[in-house]
Structure formats: C-alpha cells, structure tokens
Amino acid sequence: MTTTGTAAGAGRRIGVMGGTFDPIHHGHLVAASEVAHRFGLDDVVFVPTGEPWQKRGRTVSPAEDRYLMTVIATASNPRFSVSRVDIDRRGPTFTVDTLRDLLRQNPGVELFFITGADALEKILTWRGWEEMFELATFVGVSRPGFELSDTHLAQIGDGRVHLLEIPALAISSTECRRRAAEDAPVWYLVPDGVVQYIAKRNLYRPEGSTRLDGTPAATAPAHRELVPTDHHTEENHQ
Ligand SMILES: Nc1ncnc2c1ncn2[C@@H]1O[C@H](COP(=O)(O)OP(=O)(O)OP(=O)(O)O)[C@@H](O)[C@H]1O
Numbered sequence: 001m002t003t004t005g006t007a008a009g010a011g012r013r014i015g016v017m018g019g020t021f022d023p024i025h026h027g028h029l030v031a032a033s034e035v036a037h038r039f040g041l042d043d044v045v046f047v048p049t050g051e052p053w054q055k056r057g058r059t060v061s062p063a064e065d066r067y068l069m070t071v072i073a074t075a076s077n078p079r080f081s082v083s084r085v086d087i088d089r090r091g092p093t094f095t096v097d098t099l100r101d102l103l104r105q106n107p108g109v110e111l112f113f114i115t116g117a118d119a120l121e122k123i124l125t126w127r128g129w130e131e132m133f134e135l136a137t138f139v140g141v142s143r144p145g146f147e148l149s150d151t152h153l154a155q156i157g158d159g160r161v162h163l164l165e166i167p168a169l170a171i172s173s174t175e176c177r178r179r180a181a182e183d184a185p186v187w188y189l190v191p192d193g194v195v196q197y198i199a200k201r202n203l204y205r206p207e208g209s210t211r212l213d214g215t216p217a218a219t220a221p222a223h224r225e226l227v228p229t230d231h232h233t234e235e236n237h238q
C-alpha cells in the first residue's frame with residue numbers, strides 16, 4: 001500500500017489478509033485472490049502476525065522468516081503487498097490494532113478483512129471485536145473441514161460480514177510443517193520460492209536445533225520460538 005498524504009486512499013478498497021503464515025500456502029493466496037476478484041478490491045495487504053496469542057503453547061517460526069516467506073509468495077502479484085504492522089508492534093497481535101494502524105497509514109481507504117471459516121467461527125473471542133466491525137467489512141471464506149456460517153454474528157450490523165465460497169484447497173500450515181519435518185514434499189502446496197526458503201533456513205526440521213532460549217528442541221523445529229504463554233494480553237493493548 002502507498003501512503004502519499006491525507007486521504008490519499010479515499011475510495012480505495014483494500015483487502016487485509018491476516019495470518020501467522022508459518023508457512024504461507026496456496027490456501028491463503030487463493031482466498032485473497034478470490035475475495036479481491038469478487039469484491040473489486042484494488043489491493044490486498046498480507047499481514048503476518050507478531051505474537052498470535054491464540055496459538056500460545058505452540059512453537060512459531062521467527063517473525064522475520066514468516067515475513068520473508070510472505071514477501072516471496074506475494075512478490076509476483078502487483079496487487080499483493082505485505083505489511084509489518086503486526087510484527088513491528090510489541091505484544092500480542094490483535095486485529096483491532098492491525099486495522100487501526102492500516103487506517104492511520106492509509107487515510108480514507110475501505111478495509112475488507114479476509115478470514116477463513118475456522119477463524120470466523122472464533123471471531124467473537126477476539127480482542128475488541130465490536131470496534132473491529134466498525135473499522136472493516138469482514139469476508140469469511142470457505143475452508144475444507146469447517147462450516148462457513150455467520151449465525152453467531154447476527155448482532156453485527158448489516159453488510160459488515162459477508163460469506164464467500166472459494167475453490168477448496170485442503171491445505172494447512174500445520175500439514176506443511178509436518179511434511180517438511182518428515183522430508184515429505186511441500187511442492188505445489190506452497191509457492192516454489194517458499195519451498196526453497198524453507199530448505200535454505202532449515203525450517204520445521206527437528207534435528208540439531210535449539211530453541212531461542214537455548215533449550216534443546218528435540219521436538220521443536222529449527223529456528224522456532226515459543227509463543228509466550230504468560231504474557232498478559234491486556235497490558236499491551238492501546
Ligand atoms: N486452506 C485454506 N482455505 C481457506 N482459508 C484458509 C486456508 N488456510 C488458512 N486459511 C485462513 O487464512 C488465515 C490465516 O491462517 P493461518 O496462517 O493460521 O494458516 P493455517 O493453515 O490455519 O495455520 P495452522 O495450520 O498453523 O493453524 C485464517 O483466517 C485461516 O482461516
């Protein structure tokens with residue numbers, strides 16, 4: 001996204017594809033592409049999470065690796081870009097902050113937050129969800145294995161939530177990590193450049209790795225960080 005002055009974005013429709021992207025895969029890319037097409041979006045900005053607080057207790061690759069994989073995966077599409085707002089903000093990642101930051105950087109744009117059916121199911125557990133629905137329109141997309149529904153969102157104003165069936169890709173980052181750890185191919189599940197980046201950085205491989213806190217990571221893939229479990233979410237919220 002470009003930022004060239006006050007209300008430079010007036011009238012522009014921008015998709016926001018938030019995710020941990022560990023790694024980014026074709027399910028994410030198809031979701032963004034379909035929503036852009038159906039909603040006439042000018043651009044889609046991918047926003048890798050900083051600290052995905054609902055993934056606490058899981059190990060997550062360093063933000064810079066997830067950011068670079070997202071840049072590699074989106075580089076060939078002139079309408080896709082990547083934002084560091086969630087990575088550069090300290091503390092747990094809340095979408096309400098993502099949307100505030102993007103609107104501050106791009107006054108006047110209309111935001112469309114893209115989310116899979118699994119994430120949409122849990123959206124009322126997100127921090128500050130009432131404000132979120134004032135800042136953006138939400139588009140829930142179908143995902144194999146999950147029911148796409150908005151019945152739990154009846155209280156949200158008209159036109160703030162849309163549901164969209166997209167071509168089904170039964171791909172998850174979890175499965176990509178599992179395959180990489182077992183030396184099974186991830187070709188065609190993730191973009192070619194991401195396959196090569198995973199190999200180059202030895203991501204998701206258990207052998208010989210240590211956690212960033214120095215403990216052996218016999219069961220944790222290389223170069224990964226444990227998402228803090230004792231971080232109090234309220235303190236970091238502005
Ligand atoms: N195959 C898919 N089809 C549609 N939406 C998807 C798909 N995979 C992920 N999404 C959506 O993309 C967003 C970011 O997902 P995320 O980065 O957590 O990927 P994931 O594959 O769900 O990861 P993990 O397996 O590690 O939990 C979420 O809104 C999620 O619902």
Ligand SMILES: O=C(O)c1ccc[n+]([C@@H]2O[C@H](COP(=O)([O-])O)[C@@H](O)[C@H]2O)c1
Nearest residue numbers: 018019020052054093094095096126127
């Ligand atoms: O705002 C929240 O409290 C919140 C809680 C869970 C997930 N999210 C957002 O949902 C998107 C997908 O998250 P994830 O953890 O499934 O990769 C990403 O942009 C997260 O920041 C947001």
